[in-house]
Amino acid sequence: MLNLTTSSALFERAKTLIPGGVNSPVRAFRSVGGSPVFMQSAQGAWLTDVDGNRYVDFINSWGPMILGHAPQMVLDAVSQALTNSLSFGTPTRREVDMAELIRKMVPSIEKVRLVNSGTEACMSAIRAARGYTGRSKIIKFEGCYHGHGDAFLIAAGSGALTAGEPDSAGVTRGVAQDTLTAPYNDVPAVEALIAANPGEVAALILEPVVGNMGLVAPAEGFLQALRALCTEHGIVFIFDEVMTGFRLAQGGAQELYGIKPDLTTLGKIIGGGLPVGAYGGREDIMNCVAPVGKVYQAGTLSGNPMATAAGMAQLRYLHEHPELYRDLDASTARLADGTRQIAAELGLNYTVNRVGSMFSLFFTSQPVNNLEDAKQCDTAAFGRYFHAMLNRGIYLAPSQFEALFISTAITDDLVEMYLTACRESLIEAHG
Numbered sequence: 001m002l003n004l005t006t007s008s009a010l011f012e013r014a015k016t017l018i019p020g021g022v023n024s025p026v027r028a029f030r031s032v033g034g035s036p037v038f039m040q041s042a043q044g045a046w047l048t049d050v051d052g053n054r055y056v057d058f059i060n061s062w063g064p065m066i067l068g069h070a071p072q073m074v075l076d077a078v079s080q081a082l083t084n085s086l087s088f089g090t091p092t093r094r095e096v097d098m099a100e101l102i103r104k105m106v107p108s109i110e111k112v113r114l115v116n117s118g119t120e121a122c123m124s125a126i127r128a129a130r131g132y133t134g135r136s137k138i139i140k141f142e143g144c145y146h147g148h149g150d151a152f153l154i155a156a157g158s159g160a161l162t163a164g165e166p167d168s169a170g171v172t173r174g175v176a177q178d179t180l181t182a183p184y185n186d187v188p189a190v191e192a193l194i195a196a197n198p199g200e201v202a203a204l205i206l207e208p209v210v211g212n213m214g215l216v217a218p219a220e221g222f223l224q225a226l227r228a229l230c231t232e233h234g235i236v237f238i239f240d241e242v243m244t245g246f247r248l249a250q251g252g253a254q255e256l257y258g259i260k261p262d263l264t265t266l267g268k269i270i271g272g273g274l275p276v277g278a279y280g281g282r283e284d285i286m287n288c289v290a291p292v293g294k295v296y297q298a299g300t301l302s303g304n305p306m307a308t309a310a311g312m313a314q315l316r317y318l319h320e321h322p323e324l325y326r327d328l329d330a331s332t333a334r335l336a337d338g339t340r341q342i343a344a345e346l347g348l349n350y351t352v353n354r355v356g357s358m359f360s361l362f363f364t365s366q367p368v369n370n371l372e373d374a375k376q377c378d379t380a381a382f383g384r385y386f387h388a389m390l391n392r393g394i395y396l397a398p399s400q401f402e403a404l405f406i407s408t409a410i411t412d413d414l415v416e417m418y419l420t421a422c423r424e425s426l427i428e429a430h431g
């Protein structure tokens, strides 16, 4: 068993000071039980906690640490930038360099605005779409997460044709009424929403590959059908690539699937681990944003020099090393296929979904193509599995409904270590 004395003491202190003891809910281990591990440092594939325990990291800060932790060129870039002050609140050269590189790697982005988080990026993209179209409503999919902006915290329990109910206290009915929801991978549900709200839908936003109900891939033809519907009805088509951007390919999911959205939202990975986000796309839409256009959006720390230094160093590396996507794909395939095989050998016909360097093991034998499918999982067994893996030095996302993110620091030896732990942990979880 792990010695988590210091983590536990910190968590007790934190609970008296911070809601639930954490600054983002999923960190609280609520869905797997127990109390969270407080980390101290990380290098490459390895995390070290405040009690000195070490773990191989399969979350990588929920995506951005695609090169593993503390890559030297990113640290060097930040160290260099550090001596020139931490913030100016004026334009800087690196913001221009970064916009240029983003545009080169994601060609659908003609103009881009840097913000401070993925949440901000998604909120701002929706506002730009509304300003551009002069319409109010948006369509989103059940189980897709686009940050904690009010418009995105809407459940879909009331069925595809009716407006949603707020999923969070503090979100008004008025806001909820403008958010329409459909099941993922369900084109007829989207057609019905558009037909029921003629000329009223400003934007359709989705994760082109979903990471936030566990990993769910778009069905064959799904993204193409949505693209065609949005074009036909003058709806702004938004890819939320906060998780998939620069991860599934240099140009994100849109490159992988060959689809051109109107707007794209980006996040964490473009800051190499520092707080950042971005939204961009068609020039005619982005020109609606202030100070050119009438859609107001601003930020004191937007384009922060530390974030752009780290982000540029990481993005440049990704740009100059396209072969790393092939390697990531291969190591993640070994992990995902190995997991599926081990589960089958143990008589557990569990579903494993994978796209590129993201994958999920679902504790269900049914295919998982949308949120309803994901909800069929045995979450109690997942919780036992999570802790069994943690005890063996494997750090997974503390929820069934998350994807794992693989970094280039995962070597063949670490794949073997993971697979051995996976077999033992599945047995332990089903004791």
Ligand SMILES: Cc1ncc(COP(=O)(O)O)c(C=O)c1O
Pocket: 062, 117, 118, 119, 120, 122, 145, 146, 147, 148, 207, 211, 212, 240, 241, 242, 243, 267, 268, 277
């Ligand atoms: C697809 C997606 N969009 C938006 C966000 C929100 O980003 P942030 O947490 O940086 O606000 C997330 C966060 O995980 C995400 O996964």
